[in-house]
Every structure is written in structure tokens, then in C-alpha cells.
Amino acid sequence: MQIAVLGTGIVGRTLAARASELGHQVTIGTRDPTATLDRPADGRGNASFGEWQGATGVRLATFAEASEGAELVINATGGETTMAALTLAGAAQLAGKVLLDVSNPLDFSQGFPPTLFVKDTDSLAEQIQLAFPQVRVVKSLNTLTAALMVHPEILQGESTVFVSGDAADAKALVTGLLAEFGHTDVLDLGGLSTARGTEMFLPLWLRLWGALGTPMHNIKVVRSA
Amino acid sequence: MQIAVLGTGIVGRTLAARASELGHQVTIGTRDPTATLDRPADGRGNASFGEWQGATGVRLATFAEASEGAELVINATGGETTMAALTLAGAAQLAGKVLLDVSNPLDFSQGFPPTLFVKDTDSLAEQIQLAFPQVRVVKSLNTLTAALMVHPEILQGESTVFVSGDAADAKALVTGLLAEFGHTDVLDLGGLSTARGTEMFLPLWLRLWGALGTPMHNIKVVRSA
Numbered sequence: 049m050q051i052a053v054l055g056t057g058i059v060g061r062t063l064a065a066r067a068s069e070l071g072h073q074v075t076i077g078t079r080d081p082t083a084t085l086d087r088p089a090d091g092r093g094n095a096s097f098g099e100w101q102g103a104t105g106v107r108l109a110t111f112a113e114a115s116e117g118a119e120l121v122i123n124a125t126g127g128e129t130t131m132a133a134l135t136l137a138g139a140a141q142l143a144g145k146v147l148l149d150v151s152n153p154l155d156f157s158q159g160f161p162p163t164l165f166v167k168d169t170d171s172l173a174e175q176i177q178l179a180f181p182q183v184r185v186v187k188s189l190n191t192l193t194a195a196l197m198v199h200p201e202i203l204q205g206e207s208t209v210f211v212s213g214d215a216a217d218a219k220a221l222v223t224g225l226l227a228e229f230g231h232t233d234v235l236d237l238g239g240l241s242t243a244r245g246t247e248m249f250l251p252l253w254l255r256l257w258g259a260l261g262t263p264m265h266n267i268k269v270v271r272s273a
Numbered sequence: 274m275q276i277a278v279l280g281t282g283i284v285g286r287t288l289a290a291r292a293s294e295l296g297h298q299v300t301i302g303t304r305d306p307t308a309t310l311d312r313p314a315d316g317r318g319n320a321s322f323g324e325w326q327g328a329t330g331v332r333l334a335t336f337a338e339a340s341e342g343a344e345l346v347i348n349a350t351g352g353e354t355t356m357a358a359l360t361l362a363g364a365a366q367l368a369g370k371v372l373l374d375v376s377n378p379l380d381f382s383q384g385f386p387p388t389l390f391v392k393d394t395d396s397l398a399e400q401i402q403l404a405f406p407q408v409r410v411v412k413s414l415n416t417l418t419a420a421l422m423v424h425p426e427i428l429q430g431e432s433t434v435f436v437s438g439d440a441a442d443a444k445a446l447v448t449g450l451l452a453e454f455g456h457t458d459v460l461d462l463g464g465l466s467t468a469r470g471t472e473m474f475l476p477l478w479l480r481l482w483g484a485l486g487t488p489m490h491n492i493k494v495v496r497s498a
Contacts, residue, residue: 245480255470264497272489
């Protein structure tokens with residue numbers, strides 16, 4: 049299907065490359081494509097966007113152009129820039145689309161570990177839904193580092209990924225993509241307000257990173273017998 | 274060892290009964306022992322304290338009396354009453370003790386699901402440590418329903434329990450008790466501030482209860498290969 053991935057960072061690139069590899073038509077959306085292509089490598093080991101793009105079949109366009117033709121829009125921007133990016137994508141371009149929100153409301157202003165700028169009486173996913181009522185928002189994958197979003201089999205055993213959303217058909221579309229990515233334990237938590245649970249998981253996720261020394265970890269929900 | 278369990282609810286009773294069964298000398302602490310013994314069953318299927326106590330070897334005393342003779346004090350009161358209970362237990366009686374805090378800062382004033390009255394820039398565990406600097410606070414078991422705290426083998430597979438604390442010897446004492454309870458995957462998250470992670474897990478824990486229809490669930494941390 050036609051997929052727009054909003055965000056040119058590691059999360060956006062990882063999702064875009066994997067979806068493209070799986071045969072989807074993927075466009076990455078950014079604020080200013082020329083500026084994105086002109087930006088040099090970040091000096092932290094990540095290739096420049098231009099270098100990265102050359103090895104993929106992924107197109108680059110503005111947030112609005114990418115969103116317009118897409119059936120599924122994936123918000124892979126940082127939580128702090130999500131609302132600005134979606135505003136640039138445009139309510140008209142997003143209308144009727146499924147929006148998979150993988151972002152987290154992380155506030156890095158006080159250093160590491162970040163805290164949350166939306167806490168458990170609300171969620172970023174619900175704020176997006178409120179601001180863009182014509183979109184069907186599904187929250188998922190935000191409990192995973194980028195590599196595990198698209199290759200959960202890297203871990204030692206099966207782990208769980210969560211889905212929250214108010215529209216059943218939108219959740220079904222996302223769940224199908226999750227299966228293509230290799231997720232075998234997809235747990236539907238219910239309506240979009242359950243994203244309060246998965247967004248609030250980040251403080252524990254960050255401490256697990258600290259204790260294990262790597263972001264390559266996930267949780268498996270263990271049920272009763 | 275001598276263990277004081279503060280709190281006469283299901284969590285306190287469950288921990289006290291299991292520790293007693295394992296051979297520890299357990300005293301449950303309460304505000305007013307006479308009132309506790311006079312209170313009838315709650316009408317929700319739980320026995321009165323007196324009925325429950327008759328089937329165990331557990332003694333009942335005031336918060337202060339229970340704490341005074343204990344090597345380990347377990348805070349099994351509700352988060353909203355924790356500070357009042359510990360104040361009644363007394364800084365002098367608690368001094369030098371290991372305090373295992375299994376509580377969560379849950380605010381039920383707006384109905385179900387509850388929200389948190391301490392969020393990720395602090396934790397109830399750290400507030401306890403700050404108020405009682407002579408105590409060695411260890412946070413653990415707060416990510417589990419009472420039955421699973423003491424019988425994790427009920428679940429379909431191995432699951433993880435977390436430990437946070439600033440004193441290594443206190444964590445070792447608690448970890449020993451966790452092993453007696455049957456926990457085989459105890460993950461030391463680090464200092465007490467990592468309790469911010471496990472306390473903030475409650476919003477997801479509550480949604481898992483909603484989705485699975487039971488509080489009998491836990492998570493297993495799946496590591497990278």
C-alpha cells in the first residue's frame with residue numbers, strides 16, 4: 049500500500065526502509081526536502097539522508113505531499129515536534145487516513161533520562177486525535193527501539209507489541225503491517241485512551257535500557273494458565 | 274527472620290501469610306488492632322481480619338510495635354495512606370531497618386482506572402526515603418497483583434520482578450525473600466530513583482487488566498540474543 053512516514057530520523061528511516069523492502073510504496077515526509085537532502089551526516093554514526101536514501105526505494109517529499117497520496121500515515125517524528133509536523137501535513141491531506149502514531153511525549157529539556165510532557169490523565173495519541181478528528185489514530189510500536197519495531201525476532205524470545213485505537217478497521221490495517229514486520233504477539237488494549245498505558249511505559253523502558261545497557265529489549269506479557 | 278507487614282488488606286495478608294508459611298516470624302501492623310479485629314468482612318468476598326488471622330500464625334500489633342522488633346518492614350498499605358502509616362510506625366522504630374515498599378501512588382478519587390499522584394519526576398519510594406532517611410528503602414513487587422507477588426509460578430511462563438534501591442545489602446535481603454517466594458527472574462534496575470519506572474508501569478498494568486480481563490498477568494523482560 050501507499051505509506052507516508054513522517055520524520056527522517058532513525059525511527060522514520062527504519063520503518064520506511066522495512067516497509068519498502070516488504071513491497072509497499074513509501075514516501076518519507078519532511079518539513080523541507082531540500083534542507084533534508086543538504087544536511088550532512090550527524091557525526092554519531094548515522095549516514096546523511098541522501099546517502100541513506102540512495103540505498104532504498106524510498107521517495108522524499110513534504111509532509112503534505114507525502115500524506116496526500118497515502119493510505120497509511122506513520123508519525124515517526126519526535127513527540128515534541130509531532131503537532132507541528134502534523135499541522136504542516138495538513139488536516140485536509142490527513143483526512144480519512146489511518147495514522148499510526150509511534151511517537152512518545154518525551155521531554156529531554158532536563159537531560160537523560162527524559163521525562164514525559166503528557167502524563168497518565170491524557171496521551172499524545174489522544175491529543176492528535178482531538179486535533180485531527182478526521183484521522184483514525186492507532187497507537188503502536190512506541191514501546192520499542194526502532195530496530196525491534198521491524199525485526200522483533202532479533203530478541204531471544206517472543207515479545208509483545210500493543211495496539212490502541214477507537215476504529216476497528218484502522219487497528220486491523222495496522223495489525224496487518226505489524227504481522228508483516230514479524231510481530232507474533234499483538235495485544236489490542238482497547239480504545240485510544242489505553243495509549244496512556246503504553247506512553248507511560250517509557251519511564252520503565254528507559255530504566256531497562258540503563259540496567260541492561262542496551263535499548264534492544266522488550267517485554268512479553270505472561271498470561272495466567 | 275522477623276518481618277513486619279504494614280497493612281491489613283489483601284496485599285498485606287497475602288505477603289504475611291506466605292512469609293509465615295515459609296517460616297518467618299511475621300507481625301502485621303495496623304493503626305488500631307482492636308478496630309481491625311472488630312471490623313466485619315468487607316462483603317466483597319474477603320474474610321474479616323479475625324477470621325483470616327485464625328488460619329495463620331501471624332500476630333497483630335500497632336504499626337509501631339510491629340516495626341520495632343522487625344528486621345524487615347514491608348509497606349503494604351495503599352499509596353495514599355503510606356506516609357500516615359509510616360509516621361505512626363515511627364522514625365525511631367523504623368531506623369536501621371530495611372523497608373520493602375510494595376505500594377503504588379494510586380489516586381482513585383476520579384474512579385477507575387486510577388491515576389498516579391506521583392509521576393515520573395519523583396516516586397513514592399523516594400518520598401519515603403526522604404522522609405525516613407535512616408531506613409533503607411527497596412522498591413519491589415509493586416508491578417504485581419498480590420497472589421503473584423508470592424506465587425509467580427501461577428502464570429504460564431517465567432516473568433520478571435524488579436528491584437530498586439540505594440543500599441546493596443538491603444536489596445540483597447529483599448532479593449533473598451523474592452527467591453523464597455519463587456521469583457526466578459529478579460532484575461536489579463539500580464538506585465531507588467528507578468522506582469519511577471516501575472511506579473509508572475501501573476497505567477499499562479491497569480490496561481492489561483482491562484484487556485485480559487484479569488489482574489493475573491505479569492511481564493517478562495526479553496533480552497537481546
